Amino acid sequence: MPAPILTKEEVLGRLMTAFREKGFDGASLAELSAATGLGKSSLYHHFPGGKVEMAQQTLEYLEAALEQSLFEPMRTGEPPEKKLSTMLDTLSAFYGEGRKACLLERLCASVDQRAFRRPLARLFERWIDVVEQLALDAGLPPATARARAEDLVVRIQGALVVCAGTGDMRVFSRTIVELRSSLLAS
Amino acid sequence: MPAPILTKEEVLGRLMTAFREKGFDGASLAELSAATGLGKSSLYHHFPGGKVEMAQQTLEYLEAALEQSLFEPMRTGEPPEKKLSTMLDTLSAFYGEGRKACLLERLCASVDQRAFRRPLARLFERWIDVVEQLALDAGLPPATARARAEDLVVRIQGALVVCAGTGDMRVFSRTIVELRSSLLAS
């Protein structure tokens, strides 16, 4: 049976799902092979650097996806309150209302974290920068805008950890609700 | 050379350090053996259930340690503001000002997370409960007290993730400063 043709994007999307579910250290090549439908050798054809390169390319793929679905919509002429709400909706869906882990966190926590350091730092900083700009547009003073932006990312990440630890996804929902009303408040 | 005698507590303390540094999935028996100075067979003598049991007992050890150093001091007659400050100082030291990972997060993220589910949920909830009581003592309304308590734990965990991702430990410091002034504010 001829293997169904997957585009590179589809492969990377499945790798991302696998890494988010199992973690970088926890995902074995056998699982990544099953997740993508590609044999190990095929994976090595696409990712000569092995598992580390799979995660690196997955991270680049995520960066591009976030640029399009999360960051770009923040550069429209909509009012900041509206854009914040849009961002929180997108994040809430992306994280399955608290049920799905964050690839960034999974790679931060991995044994090979050094291989991901720069792209991880860049992606976190871009995310914070975008939120900071939103806060500036809403008229908050620069120091406050920066702190609020960091705080949004911190709280999203923290909520995911606490949800995973307690099994109570309401923590994530409440965090989103809280951010919606407080992030741009003066 | 006779092996230096380590108490069970000392062994568990070293296992905790190893799990925090490498993660549960990332820590191999060889590393746990080196960290404790015990041969693999000796580890299995103390922890017949293998790596999972090592982490479970380490979690129990952490729970007892937190009970003594973090939770118990919250039951004195000191004013809530003072006790909050004490808790934040203790947490800041425990997490090395953002440089050291949290065992709870490491186990939440592990492939064997189901084996840790109940103790993890219990420990998170006890932590939140203690902070909630602090907020109630400070005169905050019950719903607010609960939300603020969850928020403290969420922000600490999130700050650790963002510090690991960006390499910027100031995020942790700022989070602590922020919590010190805002958690009990009406």
Add this chain to the structure above:
DNA sequence: GTCTATACGTGGATAGAC
């Protein structure tokens, strides 16, 4: 209780055919 030695599976990674 600790060690040395070892079993045995699975991990990541490769060779080479198609």
Add this chain to the structure above:
DNA sequence: GTCTATCCACGTATAGAC
């Protein structure tokens, strides 16, 4: 580009001596 077959190291875990 994909597969089957295979390699070797390391993973967890155990046996048995001291």
